[in-house]
Every structure is written in structure tokens, then in C-alpha cells.
Amino acid sequence: MKYRSVFDIIGPVMIGPSSSHTAGAARIGRVARSLFGRQPKWAHISFYGSFAKTYKGHGTDVAIVGGLLDFDTYDERIRNSIEIAEQAGMEVSFIEEDAITDHPNTARVTIGDEQGNLELVGISIGGGKIEIIELNGFELKLSGHHPAILVVHNDRFGAIAAVSNILASHKINIGHMEVSRREKGQLALMTIEVDQNIDEEIIKQVEQLPNILQVTKIVD
Numbered sequence: 701m702k703y704r705s706v707f708d709i710i711g712p713v714m715i716g717p718s719s720s721h722t723a724g725a726a727r728i729g730r731v732a733r734s735l736f737g738r739q740p741k742w743a744h745i746s747f748y749g750s751f752a753k754t755y756k757g758h759g760t761d762v763a764i765v766g767g768l769l770d771f772d773t774y775d776e777r778i779r780n781s782i783e784i785a786e787q788a789g790m791e792v793s794f795i796e797e798d799a800i801t802d803h804p805n806t807a808r809v810t811i812g813d814e815q816g817n818l819e820l821v822g823i824s825i826g827g828g829k830i831e832i833i834e835l836n837g838f839e840l841k842l843s844g845h846h847p848a849i850l851v852v853h854n855d856r857f858g859a860i861a862a863v864s865n866i867l868a869s870h871k872i873n874i875g876h877m878e879v880s881r882r883e884k885g886q887l888a889l890m891t892i893e894v895d896q897n898i899d900e901e902i903i904k905q906v907e908q909l910p911n912i913l914q915v916t917k918i919v920d
Contacts, residue, residue: 722759722760724825725759729764730768731832732809733768734919735850736818740790740811741789742813743765743768744810745810746808749805752798759779803823803825805823805824806821807821819836838881841891843876846893847919849903849917850892850918851912851915852887855885858910862909863890866902867902873896874893876891876892898917
């Protein structure tokens with residue numbers, strides 16, 4: 701196995717005690733916050749497998765709430781994140797699930813407010829690294845470690861090529877891309893991880909394409 705840096709071996713700068721149960725959980729929460737675009741008013745967090753058995757002792761609960769408050773993995777406020785969330789008017793509940801999942805460190809995060817809600821499933825794969833594997837019912841693979849855009853679109857011929865062409869015209873290199881759809885010809889989701897941040901002008905160009913319904917940017 702090849703490592704890009706020493707941090708891939710020793711793990712991230714973080715509030716402990718565990719890179720997978722604490723730092724990974726914080727990043728899952730922070731990706732949910734980024735996709736939602738604002739601080740939620742409520743959060744229902746379901747833990748599966750090892751997360752469900754050890755989340756209190758390993759600080760998985762305070763870490764994931766810290767992520768929802770937009771705290772980074774090394775932010776000292778993570779230790780008191782549940783109290784901070786309550787003070788900010790965020791209602792938080794935790795559910796220990798018995799269902800068996802493909803990965804032992806799995807969390808389902810459902811957040812919302814009066815404007816809408818969002819549901820995602822994330823897994824912590826070790827060393828602080830994560831993958832988002834489901835978003836609002838769409839299967840996907842999002843690392844949360846690179847700039848990315850998520851594009852909800854009608855499942856029509858040429859939609860994927862049109863988005864790719866805009867990125868290529870601005871010399872944006874795609875590191876990973878996949879498309880998920882619930883049914884043929886209905887809604888679909890493009891997940892595109894890139895090598896550099898995408899400015900708002902490019903996002904606007906993508907939004908104006910035919911069959912594009914929503915574009916969400918994640919900044920690394």
C-alpha cells in the first residue's frame with residue numbers, strides 16, 4: 701500500500717481518543733453540515749456496529765455533533781459539542797441500531813430545519829478517513845477529502861457529458877466521478893471529486909445546463 705504522506709500512517713491532527721471513532725465521525729458530521737449548507741435545527745444520529753457499541757467511550761457522539769457545528773477534527777470545542785448544540789437550539793438524538801451493516805463503523809445522519817432535511821450514511825474507514833455511501837436515498841462514494849460537486853439531474857442523454865465539458869473547458873481535472881439513479885429516466889446524482897476548488901462562476905454555468913436541478917459544492 702502506498703501512502704501520500706506521513707499523516708496517512710499516523711492519522712490526522714484531532715481531538716482523541718480514536719482516529720476512526722472520533723476524527724472520522726467528526727468528518728462525517730461536517731460533510732453533512734456542508735451538504736446541508738447551514739446549521740440544522742435538529743439531528744437524528746443512528747450508530748451501527750462498533751459505533752453503536754462504543755460511541756460514548758470513544759467520543760463518537762460528541763465528534764459527530766461537533767462536525768454538524770462545523771468544528772474541525774482538532775477543535776477543542778468538540779469535547780463540549782452536545783452542550784454547545786443545545787445552547788444553539790439544536791435538538792440531537794442518538795439511536796443504537798442492531799442492524800448489521802457492511803462496515804462496522806457506520807452512522808446514518810438525518811438533519812433538518814423548517815426549510816428542509818437531509819439524510820446521509822457515512823462510514824469511518826480508519827485513520828480519520830471516511831466515505832459517504834448514501835445521500836437522500838442515492839448510493840454514492842464520496843471521500844470528503846477532496847473538493848467535489850454533487851449534481852442532481854434528470855436522467856437524460858447528454859447530461860453527464862455537458863457537465864464534464866464545462867469542467868474540462870476550465871481545466872478542472874476530475875479525480876473520481878460516478879452516477880447513481882433510483883430508476884431509469886428519473887432523478888440521478890452525479891458525484892464528482894476534483895483536484896482543485898471550483899469557483900462560483902463554474903457552478904452557475906453547470907446550474908444553467910438543461911436537466912440540471914441542483915448543484916452542491918463541497919470545499920476541501
